[in-house]
Amino acid sequence: MSVFAQLIEFFADPVNWSGSRGIPTRVIEHLWYTGLALTIAAAIAL
Numbered sequence: 535m536s537v538f539a540q541l542i543e544f545f546a547d548p549v550n551w552s553g554s555r556g557i558p559t560r561v562i563e564h565l566w567y568t569g570l571a572l573t574i575a576a577a578i579a580l
Contacts, residue, residue: 535543544550550557 545557553559
């Protein structure tokens with residue numbers, strides 16, 4: 535199975551779209567940590 539087919543299978547699986555380990559939850563978590571890092575970097579730069 536190719537990597538592309540595995541990627542499609544991963545996104546098509548409904549289990550990956552819900553719960554505490556779902557894609558939307560992980561995206562929000564990623565944005566939170568990115569914003570936190572940018573805030574800390576901006577505070578240090580001042």
